[in-house]
Amino acid sequence: METEGKKRVWEEYQKEIADDHYFYVRSCIRQTFFPGSETTFLKILQNDLKKDVFEDARHTTCTGIGYHTDIVPLETTMTVIARHFALMTEAGYVNIIPSCVTSFGLYTEVLDTWRHFPEIEAKIREYLWKATKREFKVPENLVHTSDIIYKFRNRIKDLSKVSLINKKTGLPLNVVEHIGCHYSKMFPQSGVGGAEFPAVLTGMIEAWGGTVIDYPERRHCCGFGFRQYLVKANRGYSVSNSKKKFESMQPYQPDFMVANCPGCSMFLDRWQYTIAEMEGITYDSNGTGIPVLTYEEMAGLVMGYSPWDIGLQMHQVSVEPLLDKLGIEYKKEDKYLGSNGQNIGEPQKPMFLIV
Amino acid sequence: MGKLYDRLNQDIRFIEGLNGCLNCGVCTAICPAAEFYHYDPRVICATVQSKDEKMIEALIRSETIWYCGECMSCKTRCPRNNTPGFVIMALRKLSQELGYFTDSEKGRQQFAIKRAIGGNILRTGYCVNPDIVSPQMHPEQGPVWDWISMNTPEIMKKMGSNYKQAGVGGMRAIAPEVLEELDRIFEVTGCYTLFDTIEKHSKHKANELGIEISDEGIGNEYFMTVYTENNGSHNG
Ligand code: SF4
Ligand code: SF4
Numbered sequence: 321m322e323t324e325g326k327k328r329v330w331e332e333y334q335k336e337i338a339d340d341h342y343f344y345v346r347s348c349i350r351q352t353f354f355p356g357s358e359t360t361f362l363k364i365l366q367n368d369l370k371k372d373v374f375e376d377a378r379h380t381t382c383t384g385i386g387y388h389t390d391i392v393p394l395e396t397t398m399t400v401i402a403r404h405f406a407l408m409t410e411a412g413y414v415n416i417i418p419s420c421v422t423s424f425g426l427y428t429e430v431l432d433t434w435r436h437f438p439e440i441e442a443k444i445r446e447y448l449w450k451a452t453k454r455e456f457k458v459p460e461n462l463v464h465t466s467d468i469i470y471k472f473r474n475r476i477k478d479l480s481k482v483s484l485i486n487k488k489t490g491l492p493l494n495v496v497e498h499i500g501c502h503y504s505k506m507f508p509q510s511g512v513g514g515a516e517f518p519a520v521l522t523g524m525i526e527a528w529g530g531t532v533i534d535y536p537e538r539r540h541c542c543g544f545g546f547r548q549y550l551v552k553a554n555r556g557y558s559v560s561n562s563k564k565k566f567e568s569m570q571p572y573q574p575d576f577m578v579a580n581c582p583g584c585s586m587f588l589d590r591w592q593y594t595i596a597e598m599e600g601i602t603y604d605s606n607g608t609g610i611p612v613l614t615y616e617e618m619a620g621l622v623m624g625y626s627p628w629d630i631g632l633q634m635h636q637v638s639v640e641p642l643l644d645k646l647g648i649e650y651k652k653e654d655k656y657l658g659s660n661g662q663n664i665g666e667p668q669k670p671m672f673l674i675v
Numbered sequence: 676m677g678k679l680y681d682r683l684n685q686d687i688r689f690i691e692g693l694n695g696c697l698n699c700g701v702c703t704a705i706c707p708a709a710e711f712y713h714y715d716p717r718v719i720c721a722t723v724q725s726k727d728e729k730m731i732e733a734l735i736r737s738e739t740i741w742y743c744g745e746c747m748s749c750k751t752r753c754p755r756n757n758t759p760g761f762v763i764m765a766l767r768k769l770s771q772e773l774g775y776f777t778d779s780e781k782g783r784q785q786f787a788i789k790r791a792i793g794g795n796i797l798r799t800g801y802c803v804n805p806d807i808v809s810p811q812m813h814p815e816q817g818p819v820w821d822w823i824s825m826n827t828p829e830i831m832k833k834m835g836s837n838y839k840q841a842g843v844g845g846m847r848a849i850a851p852e853v854l855e856e857l858d859r860i861f862e863v864t865g866c867y868t869l870f871d872t873i874e875k876h877s878k879h880k881a882n883e884l885g886i887e888i889s890d891e892g893i894g895n896e897y898f899m900t901v902y903t904e905n906n907g908s909h910n911g
Binding site: 346348349351352355356358359375376377378380381383384385386388389390391392393394395396398399400403425433436437440447448450451452501502505506508515539540541543544545546547548550551552553554555556557559560561564590591593594597631633634635636656658659664665666667668669670 | 687688691707708710711712741742743744745746747748750751758764767768771780781784785787788789791792793796800801802803804805808812815816817818819820821822823825826829830831832833834835836841842843844845846847849850853856857859860861862863864865866869870873901902903904905910
């Protein structure tokens, strides 16, 4: 009975994900902190899966961080997003794929608001015309880039070189998955699996051989909170929320965490360092912390990409313990080299966190 | 000026965010802000719903409305499909329009956000880029970020980005004509009106407190004050 019920709920949240021809819009946070992830996403889509992904150099921020810190009015954000729809329309595309979860949530909110209030859409069309002389069609398919990797998870598995399995023990790795709040908490129908059973990351993890940890604070926010991180005086909020999650997941001994939101993956990485330095605590047994991957990095490793090409050296928590479990070969001495193999120095060692 | 409640009721997020709150407290149970601040979204909804002008005014002059993290976890759980996070957004907008935000320590931070994030969007076309995440302001980013900051162009190149160059790619330079389009959108849609309001009331407050404030940028005493000050009364 219980399984039946879950299946029914699940069926309500199967969303349509276009098969090809995507208009790609980047994430400010992703480009800043883990830029190799967007590069990896495009390589997998374009080179490995032979999909058509188009980027227009004229797209900008969606203003999402300004909107959610309340300095940018809704009308402004809607018009900036409408401009992206216009670029998409001009390029002849109908499927839009934002790389950022904040953007994805906002695009979803905008389309939902326009459906309920057509007069607002009309007003935004006027604003856009007045400001830029552009016009647009609303996208036929809006999905987050993690939905695309989810859709092709089995294709990726067929092409894969690495499984999420501990090479030494032969057992599946224990994975904590973290879904960005704005992926499906606002509009459950817009996320694969809804807000209760989001399947976008579990689908990837299970397809590639890992097991997913269910822990009490699994759905708790990472603590970004926009103004709560951006303003230095508020950062206690941000770190406290991540700490709550770390404490809750610790007993399940995760081998790594993976997130689908650019902000979350960065915070879950950096706050482990901060807590280690402030309190002398890590949430693993070796003092190195729990490695955090983006879903693009996880897919990249599964595809056999080099860890230093996809950008794992930009993480504060060392990924080497995870690479060792996966049986991935790497050269530690190459980790911090520049693009031509030149020496560009190395990060200093933290006081407490072992790297 | 119109009644505060009526003004809130013109905000689409308020209309969508509050459909009759039954005061069950489910939102408070799930709210990350309620866990770490003196904050209770159930009480916010009750206050607003009371339509008591005095109470609404006190609310938008208070610290309380600035505690929410806009995670929207409350939306998923509310049995009435309310979104206290949206109600908060409407309250914050009104608080800024009326200049009440400078009455609270957390509200005054809007000035820092406007200068840092607002300024960056218009200057670069990005909300956030490596230039504004300085290791001095962000010690929590750790030594790896220090190293990245010292080698940004090289590391961006290695990551396949098109750092500060024309054309497509990660962290590319956004062309001046594109920034002009953003500028016109900000003008037409009222963003500059909100920016000016934040500036005007912040300058007034800075003068009242005798703290130095500049016409632009983040290199002024008022910026650093609102960015770092925490009187310790917000939680615990
Ligand atoms: S969960 Fe909904 S109905 Fe319950 S107190 Fe919160 S807003 Fe009101
Ligand atoms: S949006 Fe605000 S009120 Fe709602 S759960 Fe998040 S922090 Fe709490």
